[in-house]
């Protein structure tokens with residue numbers, strides 16, 4: 148157990164010990180920076196891969212892409228890795244690269260406030276107060292479960308779980324279970340629990356686009372070969388990257404023809420797997436493929452056709468002590484309700500608690516009231532860098548690619564800042580505004596703005612999550628930190644240590 152640290156001062160604080168926080172720590176160490184801390188609220192590293200332990204959880208991006216480029220992994224057991232394997236990979240990285248010595252476990256940051264008089268951030272944690280000169284947010288976009296405010300939910304007599312707060316000690320065997328939602332989490336949960344439960348009722352508000360899954364075990368010989376011939380792994384990874392980039396990005400951002408072909412493939416998949424015409428109609432999306440996350444699955448549709456499963460599309464109006472009531476007046480009696488209802492993304496609670504200059508809150512960026520530059524820096528937030536920030540999401544490729552781009556940028560910035568005397572840097576408002584305008588303009592013609600509602604948008608209907616272009620263009624833009632994009636002040640009092 149880590150000792151509480153109170154009133155400490157440290158040059159760099161990283162908030163969050165998931166993939167991006169661990170990646171930031173590794174890159175800092177590689178560049179020779181040792182004066183930093185990773186504040187992790189839990190007692191283990193892992194972020195989303197520690198939290199999501201629901202049955203069937205695995206990454207829907209190919210495992211060969213879902214690793215850091217500086218730590219390629221030849222040993223993935225499946226073409227799409229399961230949660231435990233990814234979590235192991237991440238913890239192994241932290242051990243191998245010496246990150247653990249820098250982690251303060253059980254430290255939840257409750258508030259981060261910029262102090263102009265000292266040129267530093269004050270972090271209030273559950274264990275005391277800490278000051279840092281540079282703050283790196285690695286809080287993760289999909290970290291705070293969202294539970295829809297359904298009337299009566301607090302009166303339910305059975306068990307309630309969110310997909311990202313799974314209780315492994317609770318046995319579903321022989322129970323009547325409800326799954327609310329049919330997004331990426333639900334399509335993995337439903338087929339995994341269907342064989343063991345007595346009755347499964349799946350509540351669908353909007354059907355997703357489901358594509359055939361290329362999940363298969365990787366044979367031992369293939370893993371051994373990739374381990375022995377690292378360039379082969381690099382070539383396969385590069386081919387996968389380009390294949391996904393050149394099909395998915397045009398489909399989502401430019402060319403209707405590619406998207407229409409994918410829609411036809413999805414409808415054929417549905418027709419092959421679901422023979423019942425009424426069920427097929429319920430499962431047929433009426434919006435453009437890609438507007439919500441595309442769901443790769445070979446077992447979701449078949450699970451819905453089983454005798455113990457019902458797909459309910461009537462609106463949920465309330466929850467009674469015995470079960471869920473839908474708009475047609477029907478009570479669906481259940482023992483356990485699983486909310487696979489997603490996360491607070493554009494309303495991430497932490498964004499209200501990161502407070503920059505003049506009381507500006509990060510939430511204003513997510514609402515579109517303040518611009519973001521490359522999703523990394525923001526006017527009114529000096530000496531602050533965000534990982535997996537606004538408009539840096541990708542649905543088709545590995546998010547770690549984007550995080551690595553951000554880390555290259557941040558480390559390049561630090562290379563310059565370390566030469567200066569106690570600098571305070573802030574992105575220029577007009578630079579950030581021009582970037583935000585470009586994102587808005589490019590987003591307009593993307594599939595994410597084509598009419599459906601998804602977590603990619605904020606309450607104002609703006610694309611706040613996705614990068615609306617090829618990811619290699621993001622890499623090009625983040626390759627160098629350009630100081631002319633920033634106001635850089637020197638000579639502030641040394642308040643939080645020197646690097």
Ligand code: N01
Pocket residue numbers: 204205206207208289295296310327328329330331332333350351352353439440463487488489490600601602
């Ligand atoms: O959440 P979601 P998720 N009544 O927001 C429904 C990543 N991820 O946890 O579409 C009824 O996508 C909602 O309906 P609708 C991935 O980036 C990755 O599944 O809003 N239903 C929807 O069906 C993903 O995109 C992986 O009409 C309600 C569902 O709940 C992101 O996490 C695995 C409702 C929420 O879907 C989030 O996925 C899992 C209500 N009141 C997740 N409120 C892998 O790579 C919401 N819904 C493995």
